[in-house]
Amino acid sequence: MEGYHKKPGIKKSAMIIGRQPIIEAIQSGRPIDKILFQRNVTGDAIGTIRQLAREQNIPIQQVPPEKLNGLTKANHQGCIAIAGLVQYLDLQQVIDHVVGAGETPLFVMLDGVTDVRNIGAIARTAVCCGAQALIIPDKGVGALNEEAMKSSAGALEKIHVCRVNSLMKAVDSLHLNGIKVFAAEMTATKMVFDLPLTEPACVIMGSEDKGVFPGLLKICDEVFKIPMAGDFESLNVSVAAGMILYESMKHRMKG
Template identity: 30%
Template sequence: MRASKPTPAGPQEEPSPPEVEQKAEGQGNDLIFGRQAVLAVLEAQKTLNRIWVLPSLRYNPKFHRLLEEAKHRGAVIDEVSPQRLNQITEGSKHQGIAAQGTPYDYLDLEELANQALANTPAPVLVALDGVQDPHNLGAIARTVEALGGQGVIIPQRRAVGVTSAVIKVAAGALSSLPVARVVNLNQALETLKKRGFWIYGADQRGQQPLHRSQLDGPVVLVVGAEGEGISLLTQQHCDVLVSIPLVGKTESLNASVAAGMALYEIFRQRWQKTLTVFRS
């Protein structure tokens, strides 16, 4: 039973020129690039199909052993020039290394809930409603993992999935933070209610200030897309709509900023009630 809380609101084509073929090698695949992002995937022993690395980084003490282990797991290691790596990553800031990963392995909702509740009696999940910007998803995932949250829930439609851009922004967080992708977000919220979670929607139209809300127990924080916010239908599936008080002329916050502020308040309340040891 969920505890009682306040009622809420034809012919054969000619071969392509070599330079075109080279540029296309990394296209159509989910690329992970940047030292921190690739390092996190290597340390988590995730399956990779191929890794492109500059010779200067290939034998770097931080990467050498992990690259050898990835090779033993089946990854092809290619030492390439900076120009070649620029082609593969289409000019992105690769920092000397890129990897081709396998498709992201999403959890189903039930598995995520089981895992979260087994980890702690008061887990924190974040559900995203219509967030389409990969930078927002990556930044939110990074914050959830950094503060000690148990996972993220995203819908299959009209929302960004876990892509290489998301993994890059998350800076390694998605190597340990699970993500569930659901067909119907509202049904997912109702399922989580039955598992004992309270659903808090972060929306500027909410009548209850975030800092005056009781945010203990199993919590799902729902965050909407920047500008649109949480859809009216999804609002109806929230137990409480909470708002972040704004006193300046800015009327709204970026989705990842709002999520970060709300998550900090959730965990701040928990830290006050428990002896929490922080990393120095």
């Protein structure tokens, strides 16, 4: 059927099965996308995994035993971790690295963007336009899996990816470091080309159906829109991000 994409399953090579292997994987710095816990699972090792996951902003999901049993016939001990393809970095460390390299920060924050192909495309454009980092929440965003990597044409390996447990706190951190935060919003009056894009900046892109979370909009420095001809107001989020990032690059090349 044209346009149909079969949902990819989880490859066995992507699974880390059992309590101690998961602990060792996290402690070794191996990228982890998420951890699946059987409901009501207990034990000292489970507590250790929970603590390590909190420290590394690794999402935890509670699932019925049937879910884990369907993924593996091995003795999973009530938990399976899904290995990631991207090494997630600490936001403050990335800011320090970018500033220390003498670059002007240009970051992209994703709020509720669940289509991994869009995420990959945004990462690809971000790298091409000189953005240094992609900021994503630990929940409510598409997994950076093989499909995302393919859509990014390798860009997800070239850009810093920061996974945070709160986008609101991330905005606070950006502000504390002198980075202005701009959010794309269709009802805004300010145009994208009127933003001070030569300054340290982070652009928030929201989902196509819900936009940027209202709480985030309130703490942004500016809310803006992309001007469009006529009254057709629907842009794919990765296309919109491309327009904004290109405008940023144009400002910086002129500046």
